[in-house]
């Protein structure tokens with residue numbers, strides 16, 4: 001029977017990082033994946049340019065039932081370590097809003113970087129490989145790979161979450177955790193667009209494609225100020241994706257379409273200066289024209305010169321623009337979600353090594369764990385940090 005020191009299940013971001021590190025420590029490593037090639041999510045991430053980390057990473061950028069859990073791994077392998085690795089491999093990158101770092105050319109550069117790191121050691125890789133019949137033995141694990149029995153001392157579960165089943169996402173990691181008695185916290189699609197009730201969908205049908213800066217606040221009081229995009233299915237854009245991780249089904253969100261100014265003050269100032277300017281023209285200076293039509297139609301406001309509108313009408317519009325409450329019908333679900341909330345309970349896993357506390361030799365890394373980053377490169381940073389840390393201990 002073929003024996004390895006380490007078998008990593010999942011050749012995604014976390015699994016490849018872990019395999020490379022373990023291999024560079026001289027461990028005999030096999031990384032397996034049921035997909036036909038490695039890093040499929042990396043390749044489509046960040047619109048093909050992979051938002052691989054963020055200049056500003058703290059534990060506050062992650063959702064986890066055990067809020068201190070991420071600290072150790074993030075400290076052991078930080079964003080600066082990964083940025084250094086990116087520089088070593090000569091990958092050109094740039095910063096966008098909020099400290100987000102993207103490849104200049106292609107997300108392929110990040111997959112190539114990880115494969116080059118694997119090539120610095122002899123890492124065996126097997127794709128289109130199905131894993132079955134995992135059993136614990138005295139000195140490790142026995143499992144079947146496409147029916148062939150193999151053994152390893154350390155088994156690393158890096159099978160990710162449930163988002164994008166088309167790209168090979170499966171509940172394998174959760175089932176394995178349960179097989180070994182680890183708790184799995186309920187999962188839910190996150191960083192995902194909202195869908196709308198039919199009435200709202202009809203109302204916004206004509207503004208599909210319109211994008212505006214805004215602030216969105218959830219019922220739990222979490223607020224993100226970024227862009228909102230109206231789509232033919234509902235609401236998307238970074239502000240929506242960010243809040244979706246904090247939103248609970250049935251709740252409403254409050255959207256402020258003009259977060260940096262008071263609409264009433266702006267309209268009053270415009271009325272003083274340009275009393276004959278119509279409401280539509282005035283609002284078109286603040287919002288895209290197609291959105292203005294929707295704003296006016298909603299409150300049945302007349303498109304009259306500003307001097308003919310009273311403060312009550314301004315108040316009405318002010319309230320709508322700053323406190324537009326909308327109850328999403330749901331989300332687009334795992335089909336389009338970037339990540340999965342919940343997963344393997346981190347209380348059962350060492351934050352210092354990523355090894356399961358009660359199952360020596362079994363490790364969980366990356367998104368399969370109950371660790372979900374904000375939008376902005378945090379999920380990859382978690383994959384790099386957790387993968388690197390496990391790679392030092394397997």
Ligand code: FDA
Pocket residue numbers: 009010011012013014015032033034035038039040041042044045046047050051052053129130131158159160161163164167168169170171172337338339365366367368376377378379380381383
């Ligand atoms: P990942 O999902 O990368 O890898 C898991 C691997 O396990 C896959 O290769 C899969 O085939 C394999 N696998 C699953 N089940 C298996 C089984 N039963 N047997 C064998 N193999 C199995 N994050 C970020 O920080 N910046 C960004 O720009 C983006 N952009 C982005 C865009 C889109 C469209 C998505 C869907 C996601 C993102 N993300 C992101 C999130 C990021 O991709 C994600 O958090 C990481 O890829 C998680 O890394 P993992 O290695 O944990 O799982």
